[in-house]
Amino acid sequence: MSGIESANARPRAATLRDVATLAGVSVATASKALNGRANVHPDTRRRVTEAAERISFTPNTLAQAILAGQTGTVGLLTNDLEGRFSLPILMGAEDAFGAGKMSVFLCDARDDAIREQHHIRALLGRRVDGLIVVGSNTDPRATLGLDLPVPTVYAYAPSTDEQDCSVVPDNVHAGTLAIEHLVATGKRRIGHISGDVRYAAARDRATGALAALEAAGLELAGDRVRFGDWTEAWGRAATHSLLDQVSDLDAILCGSDLIARGTLDVLRDRGIDVPARVSVMGFDNWEILTSGARPPLTSIDMNFETLGRRAAQRVFDALDGKSTVGVELMPCRLVVRGSTAQGA
Amino acid sequence: MSGIESANARPRAATLRDVATLAGVSVATASKALNGRANVHPDTRRRVTEAAERISFTPNTLAQAILAGQTGTVGLLTNDLEGRFSLPILMGAEDAFGAGKMSVFLCDARDDAIREQHHIRALLGRRVDGLIVVGSNTDPRATLGLDLPVPTVYAYAPSTDEQDCSVVPDNVHAGTLAIEHLVATGKRRIGHISGDVRYAAARDRATGALAALEAAGLELAGDRVRFGDWTEAWGRAATHSLLDQVSDLDAILCGSDLIARGTLDVLRDRGIDVPARVSVMGFDNWEILTSGARPPLTSIDMNFETLGRRAAQRVFDALDGKSTVGVELMPCRLVVRGSTAQGA
DNA sequence: AAACCCGCCGAAACCGTTTTCAGGACGCTA
DNA sequence: TAGCGTCCTGAAAACGGTTTCGGCGGGTTT
Structure with missing residues (x-):
């Protein structure tokens, strides 16, 4: 049976136990060795590192997250079908969070409240650390509710509720x-x-x-x-x-x-x-x-990228306990080209 | 201490244990009740359901995923800064996966190989079930490697390696x-x-x-x-x-x-x-x-949306063990407007 | 030689969920 | 009243990591 399946079954990803076994140590030691914890003998650490390298071990972020209570993910819920705003905002958020520290779930609600609720549930189930909601235009939009278990920032379209945190272009x-x-x-x-x-x-x-x-x-x-x-x-x-x-x-x-x-x-x-x-x-x-x-x-x-960065920053601050409420206006920027004369 | 923190600390999300305690049953029973398993007394099930409702319990998808070995997520790695291709493809993928069954991690590599590797590691760490790689143009691009632990589909830009699976417009x-x-x-x-x-x-x-x-x-x-x-x-x-x-x-x-x-x-x-x-x-x-x-x-x-749907379908098929290799060409569609005369 | 300290390692608990399996309560038959 | 089957329920193991803490061994001090 196992032989038959193994033909086309993908090998399951390497686990910390595999590394430990290969290096001849316990999982606890392997964990400490890979995470740079103290009290690990240099030789041991090297053996573990090499073992991990050899079987190309990638720690399972889910398992880490379940312990830490933080997933390192945010949900970006957009209604902007063009992606005109969402993508620069996504990039700004990626930048602000720092390369690879956070991953972004992008969902498109297509301006449909049902779909939006649906995505919210899915994102909360995945225990996102925060939520950024992007509107399709700058008109104020209904809040998702103040009792959300995660910090939420409204970008581009502010929330109608002034207890929410919104970041919009000025x-x-x-x-x-x-x-x-x-x-x-x-x-x-x-x-x-x-x-x-x-x-x-x-x-x-x-x-x-x-x-x-x-x-x-x-x-x-x-x-x-x-x-x-x-x-x-x-x-x-x-x-x-x-x-x-x-x-x-x-x-x-x-x-x-x-x-x-x-x-x-x-x-x-x-x-x-x-x-x-x-x-x-x-x-x-x-x-x-x-x-x-x-x-x-x-x-x-x-300045959508700046706006995205700021929205991400707001989420971060809220995670640090420094939450902000109200609508923040982001400055815009003049770009001069040929259709107006330069200078005075 | 606890009193001081509780002031601005967000209440941690409700857990199954909370539900079980509230309903006066064990976690095992609570789990079965909520998942529609057999051998749960109707009254018990009702009690559990109500308890879950009351504290607005949302099962922790991470914990489920760690058991199941499937996360219900895919990574969409794009290089298309405009989002001209990525977003329709995202939508197509969302549709194909079925509303809310799968969530999509969107990463922008900005045509930078380093950043791309970085994102790949992050996505694999998050144990995505599959990967869709979107190019910035239809030129063939280097493969990410055939030894990836998850099925990978190249959309818009095909992989140079014909052992990979690519979906591109014709x-x-x-x-x-x-x-x-x-x-x-x-x-x-x-x-x-x-x-x-x-x-x-x-x-x-x-x-x-x-x-x-x-x-x-x-x-x-x-x-x-x-x-x-x-x-x-x-x-x-x-x-x-x-x-x-x-x-x-x-x-x-x-x-x-x-x-x-x-x-x-x-x-x-x-x-x-x-x-x-x-x-x-x-x-x-x-x-x-x-x-x-x-x-x-x-x-x-x-037909980017169709293309996205197809790419998602390919990932699905690969998860079912029915993987495809080679480049699939997707048909395009004529849209007639005033700049050409209608009819003959 | 006894006492002590220190560096290193691993057993075990934990996170939140699912699933298996043992067993308890109860009603029915002999 | 013993024996049996049927429903339910819950204890425990599992998933893949991290962290705490106890202990072992070896070297240094008295």
Whole structure:
């Protein structure tokens, strides 16, 4: 029987007992030898190390975890189907935790509450040390509950419950940054085209932009923010409308890079020089959209990696007993390209 | 002491022993009751179930795994920083494994062999049941070794070792599909602009395209495939060159959606009607690029989710002892939009 | 030579779960 | 009332590690 199976059965992974036997010591000694504990004779330690090497022993993290009460894993529960936010956040988290110290379970809930509950149960069953919940947009989302047995941080989309810990990009600041840059490059007649007004991101960016305009003693060109949807088509339509209304327009702030692409296309069609006559900016700094644009698109980067790192740090702190509550706003970053003039 | 700590220490998760004590039975009975084993009195079972419910008991999957020798986890090792491939593959895998049965560890190696080894060790330490390795492009990559203690499937980028199991998109077929579509819409003078010739994806798509042209009795317009890089800028440059060389050009097959965007821009600049005079197609079906294009871009979808599902299935089969070796090609899918005429 | 210390090793307990198996309670038949 | 079978229940072993602690052997001190 055993002979028959052994043909295609994978050899089970080496265990500490195997190492101990091979080295001619007890498991206890083997354990101490491999973990650098004191009171092990150098020769013994060497024998054990070699034995472990020989059968390529890898300690079973599960067994360690069950003792320690810590698994060294976190759950990253995302609703962001594109992975636009989740992956940089994953990378930031991996970095923050330190290479290989922590492993990340990634689950996609696809914006479905049932699936989300399901994944939560699975993750808790696996005894993750912490949880990072990534939303599909920056609108506040329902909390998973405050009685979760592990620290939980909401990234990108904050929790509605202020007792939770959330880390989100500072969209208001992003809007301000954008306007300040346009003003610094000498622009005065600035219009704003944005996405779906039901998104907090659209409203917040507009808020920041309007505040910066006022601070600069300017008024928004085109008498209102043109909210629509997050598409190139809307960018084109709104740009036509804005140009028709404001003859001396000299800059257009777009609510996303995608919208900005639509804007650039229309300006080109109309033969309007960018950035000499009209500057254009977007938000998100989505490389694929910004770098190939004509001219390359100045944008506001939301610093997702930093955000992920911070979220991971928050989880860590909570594990250390230093938990934080409330919403933390992460600063954004201006990335200047050809669609706005450099300098003043 | 205990009082002081209890203030900010999280209560450790409920254990089976807690449930048993609360229900006034032994752990063994509690286990059987909760797992639907036979030989448990209905009343007892109810008591146990209620107790478990009351303290919201979640069985410790680690402890179960250590017994069973199976963890119900797989490692997804990606090198795809964009997440363009990884996330659909993750979703496909999640689906294939069945909701919640398996959890996925996602690691990003960022195309760094050291980091990759590091992650592999971590994953093996966590005793993943299987491994899916996602490449950053479709070029064959070095194997992780055939002596891995767990079944490993290479997705998107095949392993150079034919004893490994790989699942990759059929780029040759994709090229053929594209040309067949263009020919079916009545196009005869078809040029091909593609990306970096060092990429297998570029070469394979061209191979399929040329084969389909020959099968249709046609020759490639522009006397050669214009390889360059995967950018809009190259798309624009090559399109100018192609148009200048071939006056009666009636279709351009682009090696990626991004290149196609460049092509569409130039055709528009030159006032050439798409698709009436010249049709345009891309590869990848990257929604963000295709849907906002003018006109919306016909493309070949690489079916990443299907690919992920299949990769997961392969891992499953290997766990059942039915392992497969060699490279499996997954079919692609034509998605028709406005940049090519519908029908014949 | 007795007492003592110190370095090294291993038996045993523990973590949380599942599973096997021995045995107790109870009802039925002879 | 003894004997038997049927249900339940719980003690114990197992999984793969870590840690505590007792003990052994050898060298140094009185």
